Amino acid sequence: MTIKDAGTRWLVLVIKLPAEPSRHRVAVWRELRKAGALSLGQGIWAVPDVPIFADGVRRALELTERAGGQAVTLEASGRGPEDAVRFQALFTAARSEDWTEFLADCGKFEEEIAKEIRIAKFTLAELEEEEQSLERLRRWHRDLTARDVFGAPQAAEATERLKQCASVCEDYAERVFAALHQHEGDGA
Numbered sequence: 260m261t262i263k264d265a266g267t268r269w270l271v272l273v274i275k276l277p278a279e280p281s282r283h284r285v286a287v288w289r290e291l292r293k294a295g296a297l298s299l300g301q302g303i304w305a306v307p308d309v310p311i312f313a314d315g316v317r318r319a320l321e322l323t324e325r326a327g328g329q330a331v332t333l334e335a336s337g338r339g340p341e342d343a344v345r346f347q348a349l350f351t352a353a354r355s356e357d358w359t360e361f362l363a364d365c366g367k368f369e370e371e372i373a374k375e376i377r378i379a380k381f382t383l384a385e386l387e388e389e390e391q392s393l394e395r396l397r398r399w400h401r402d403l404t405a406r407d408v409f410g411a412p413q414a415a416e417a418t419e420r421l422k423q424c425a426s427v428c429e430d431y432a433e434r435v436f437a438a439l440h441q442h443e444g445d446g447a
């Protein structure tokens with residue numbers, strides 16, 4: 260789901276947690292980051308007021324309450340169109356950083372498989388590991404796509420790169436199975 264309207268409403272969360280134990284602050288921070296919330300400052304977070312963010316916001320508020328903290332949720336739209344555009348730009352910049360990190364991990368995935376091919380490590384165990392890595396990339400892509408409600412510019416490149424990763428993994432799988440069948444033929 261992509262939102263093109265700069266007049267989007269936002270949820271602003273103001274969260275205050277006890278200083279100790281720090282694990283509560285970390286848990287809330289992780290949940291908000293995972294949900295794609297934009298940090299506006301110490302304990303202040305924002306997300307577009309659309310359904311995809313509802314579960315993450317709810318979990319963060321529950322964690323805050325369980326930790327003995329306080330949370331206030333405000334609806335906001337900005338005082339004028341320029342505020343809405345600025346907020347959208349901040350949010351899209353955060354998603355762009357996420358996509359950039361995703362693209363870097365795609366590169367690492369491709370480099371890992373290239374290394375395995377170079378050293379001729381064609382084992383089922385290695386193939387299973389690479390398939391798990393590809394599945395992790397697919398989940399991450401799915402999550403980023405869901406949170407990228409304004410359509411960051413890197414999204415299309417990331418989709419193509421994920422397809423490349425799948426193709427590289429498929430090629431590696433074919434090499435593994437060819438090597439296994441060759442070894443079976445050697446022993447017969």
